[in-house]
Amino acid sequence: MVVCGDDGLVHRLAAELSGLYGERVTLVVPPAGEGRRRPAAVQGRAAALLGRMTGAVGRGANGGPAAAVRVVEAPGPDDEALAEAGVERAMALALVYDDDETNIQAALRARRINPRLRLVIRLYNRRLGQHLEQLLDQAALVGDADAGTTVLSDADTAAPALVAAAVAGTSKVIEAGGLLLRAVERPAPGPGATAAPGTCTLALLSDGDGPDLLPGEQEAERAATRGRIVLETVRYTESAPAPASRLAAARSLPLGSFFSRRLRWALLGLAAAVCGLAVASWLVVEESSAKHAMYLSLLDLFAINDPAKDESTGRKVLQLLSGLVGLLLLPLLLAAALEGLGTFRSASALRRPPRGLSGHVVLLGLGKIGARVLVRLRELGIPVVCVERDPQARGISLARSLRVPTVIGDITEEGVLEAAKIGDSRTLLALTSSDTTNLEAVLYARAVKPDVRVVMRLYEDRFARAVYRTLRDSHPRALTRSRSVSFLAAPAFAAAMMGRRILGAIPVERGVLLIAALDVAGCAELEGRTAAQACRPGAWRVLAVDQGPDGRHPGAQPGEPPAGHVLGPGDRVVVAATRQGLADLLGRRSRPRTDVR
Numbered sequence: 001m002v003v004c005g006d007d008g009l010v011h012r013l014a015a016e017l018s019g020l021y022g023e024r025v026t027l028v029v030p031p032a033g034e035g036r037r038r039p040a041a042v043q044g045r046a047a048a049l050l051g052r053m054t055g056a057v058g059r060g061a062n063g064g065p066a067a068a069v070r071v072v073e074a075p076g077p078d079d080e081a082l083a084e085a086g087v088e089r090a091m092a093l094a095l096v097y098d099d100d101e102t103n104i105q106a107a108l109r110a111r112r113i114n115p116r117l118r119l120v121i122r123l124y125n126r127r128l129g130q131h132l133e134q135l136l137d138q139a140a141l142v143g144d145a146d147a148g149t150t151v152l153s154d155a156d157t158a159a160p161a162l163v164a165a166a167v168a169g170t171s172k173v174i175e176a177g178g179l180l181l182r183a184v185e186r187p188a189p190g191p192g193a194t195a196a197p198g199t200c201t202l203a204l205l206s207d208g209d210g211p212d213l214l215p216g217e218q219e220a221e222r223a224a225t226r227g228r229i230v231l232e233t234v235r236y237t238e239s240a241p242a243p244a245s246r247l248a249a250a251r252s253l254p255l256g257s258f259f260s261r262r263l264r265w266a267l268l269g270l271a272a273a274v275c276g277l278a279v280a281s282w283l284v285v286e287e288s289s290a291k292h293a294m295y296l297s298l299l300d301l302f303a304i305n306d307p308a309k310d311e312s313t314g315r316k317v318l319q320l321l322s323g324l325v326g327l328l329l330l331p332l333l334l335a336a337a338l339e340g341l342g343t344f345r346s347a348s349a350l351r352r353p354p355r356g357l358s359g360h361v362v363l364l365g366l367g368k369i370g371a372r373v374l375v376r377l378r379e380l381g382i383p384v385v386c387v388e389r390d391p392q393a394r395g396i397s398l399a400r401s402l403r404v405p406t407v408i409g410d411i412t413e414e415g416v417l418e419a420a421k422i423g424d425s426r427t428l429l430a431l432t433s434s435d436t437t438n439l440e441a442v443l444y445a446r447a448v449k450p451d452v453r454v455v456m457r458l459y460e461d462r463f464a465r466a467v468y469r470t471l472r473d474s475h476p477r478a479l480t481r482s483r484s485v486s487f488l489a490a491p492a493f494a495a496a497m498m499g500r501r502i503l504g505a506i507p508v509e510r511g512v513l514l515i516a517a518l519d520v521a522g523c524a525e526l527e528g529r530t531a532a533q534a535c536r537p538g539a540w541r542v543l544a545v546d547q548g549p550d551g552r553h554p555g556a557q558p559g560e561p562p563a564g565h566v567l568g569p570g571d572r573v574v575v576a577a578t579r580q581g582l583a584d585l586l587g588r589r590s591r592p593r594t595d596v597r
Contacts, residue, residue, distance in 0.1 A: 001497055002085045004028040004077045004106060005096035008459055009122070009154060012490035013094060014069050020583040021498060026070045026085045028077060077106035082113060092118040092497040096154075100124055104132060107149075111139045119149045120496045124368055126153065150496040154489035159372035161488050161507040165481040166361060166427045166455040167382060183506045186230045200541070202576055203229040203508040211508050213578050216537035229508055231543070231576065263339060266332055273325050274301060277318060284314040301326040350396070353385050353405040358424035360385055364411055364441055365432035366395030369457065369485055373431060378402055385420045387411055411441045417448070427453040435459060439467060446475060453479040459486065468509075481509075488512060491579055498586065503574070514577050515543070518585060521569035525585055530566055531573075539581030546572040 001023045003013050010027060017023045074081030077095065087093055093110050095103040100123050107121050119136060123129040129151035136149040164183075183202060201220045204212040205227040212219070220228070274297060282293035299305035300322030308315045360383035363370055370386070371394050377384050386399050386406040399406045409416040411432075422428065428445045430438035438456045445452050454471070458464035464482040471480045491505060491514055506513040520526045526534045531542040545565060567573065577585065 001092050001094070002026045002028065002082075002087055002090045003094045003096065004081075004085075005094075005098075005122075006030050007096075007098055007486075008484075009096045009486040009489060009493070012484075012486040013096065013493050016490050016494035016579065017497065018069050020579050021494065021586070022583075024068060024070075026072060026090075028072045028074055028081050028085050030075060031073045076102060077109070079109055079113075082106070082110055087117065088114050090114065090117060092120065092499075094120040094122075094493055094497055096122040096493065100128070104128075107132070107136060111136050115139065116147045118147060118497065118499060120493055121149065121151045122154060122493070123151050124153055124155060126156070129153070148499070152489070152493055152496060153372075154485055154493075155368045155372040157492050157505070158369060158483070158485040158488040159376050161505065162369070162373050162429065162431070162455060162457075162483055163376040163380070165483060165507065166429050166453065167377075167380065183229055183231050185227065187227050188225045189228075200231050200543075201228050202231050202506065202513055202541075203511075205229070206509055211511060212538070213508060213511060213513060214538055214541050214576065214581070219537065229506065229513075231506075260339060263332070263335055267336070270325065270329060270332060274298070277301075277322050277325065281315075281318050284312065284318060297322055301329065350400055350406040350408070351403055353407070353419065353421050357383065357385070357405075357421055359383065359426045360421070360424070361427045361429060362387065362417070362420045362422055362425045362445075364388075364428070364430045364438070365457075366393045366399060366406075367431070367433065368394060370429075370431045371395030371398050373429065374398060374402070374404065378404070385425070387416060387420050412437065417441065417444060422452070423448050425449070425452060427455070429455050431457045433457075435463060442471070446471070446478070450475055451478045455481045455483060457485060458482045459484050483507060491582075495582070506576075512579065514579065514582050515574065516577060516582060517546075517572060517574050520567045520571040520573060523585060526567050526573060527569065528566065530564060534567060534573075536581065538578070540575050540577035540585060542573050542575055544574040546574070 001017050003010055003017070003025060004027075005013075006029065010029060014025050014027055018025045072081060072085050074084070077097070087110050095106050095110075097103050097106075103121050103123060107119055110117055110119065121129070121132065123132070133149045133151050137147075185205070201215060202213070204215055204220065204223050212223075215223070277300075278290075278294040278297040281297050282290050285293060285296070296305065297318075300319045303323060303326055305319070308319045311319075361377060363374060363377070363384055363386045366374065366386055366388040370388075374384060374386065374395060375398070384404050386395070386404055388396060388399075388406065388408060389410045390396075391408055396406070405420075407416060407419045409419070411417060422445050425445075428442060430441045432438055432441075435458050438458065442454045442456055445454065456464075456467070458467065461484075464484070468480060468482050471478075488505060488507060491512055495514070495516070503515045503517055506515065518526070525536070526542075531545060535541045545567065575582075575585070
């Protein structure tokens, strides 16, 4: 396996392939200098990640020594670098540079060098990725099923998990061949409680030693005082929201944004004064109808009526009052025209947080990850206020087009978070690329509002663990979550390099559960067993069975696979598995370990 990249995803992906799948990995990284790690440091970083995932540094998923990670230093993935990495003999190549253009050029070179190569490309532009997949698949050898191309985005992979962690009551939904699965966090059920029908427990939340993934039924029953992640089905019969009526759609138009509140009240008062003058004229002038009285009042208002020299005293007074009101009309009309023009001119400008806003999500950082998270939050109809230091950031134009209130400024400066109304917010999403900046923002937000829910983007595992424990102990009643984008994205990239597709990933604190569809044929852990017998607590669990072309088994539900059905070569199963459990199912099962003292 060859992995080319220039950021943290390279280390995560190398650890996944080397430790969990036992593959020989060659990394192509930029040369040392300007903050870059040298080859020894890169190997050490991958080994440290591998050790934390497998429980013993340097031991792979097969119980023996982890496969070696070879490092090639090169400024970029040119022909010489790809040749030195052995792309012509490689099984798969992952291009995970942060620049889309670099990945595209390298993919075209690699396909020319090795038409049988399986390509996994990291691209932010989804539409371009679809066209690139078709182009590179056409360039591959005809009939070679392994020479496929997969385009993934770490931002798209991680955004749903970040949104699900930030929004209370929002579930993560995964589609698995017509079956909709939703993972939700439930509080402790208490002693004697029974699980709801159609659900299964995926994980027991941390009680100090970390979460327990895919516990057995007896273990889940004994842990009645621990919160848990539950997987449940989403029925297609659930009522969909009724379409909005035309009246509701008209009310939702931002007509009030054209004129300020003061101007609207002034115009309303002026209209009331005109109506009052018309009524008074109708009462004072004899033999005058209501229409004629209104007509005379408007003529006096615009100063185009003859002077009432031969009229009654009351008529003269009303004419003078109408003239005075007419003097006030001109500046109001001018102010309305200027405000309307200013509204159109500022339509492309960033909005400021409106007055009275509360219960919103404060999103820090509008880079690649922040932009994808912003789209997800708006799709859910959740009010958002964004904070970004760089006016030219990737997500600024998106926030402008979505009319999302945005504050431009450094979050470490005083007054920036107050401008985003952090004191009235419900959740803080700190998604900048700096761990210390995210931590500083979270600490300041907790000082302003101790019970605010926070989700941080942190890369370093040890740092994230220390931060999580400290914040949890300091604010036990507030929800604290830390997520690493590369940690969430690496399993999907590794599975794509192995030729497997991951249906979805469910984050559980700092761990990840994978939902995958696997063929039973050739898998000794599944073939010839019932769905209940094929489950291994702590490793994997069968959620549903697809019996060939007839579709999903009608009795398949999470926690209730088809009873008595023996899995055969023609079946396909949907499983929830840990990363090591998925590697075991793919044919690299663990051998008995011997601890090294």
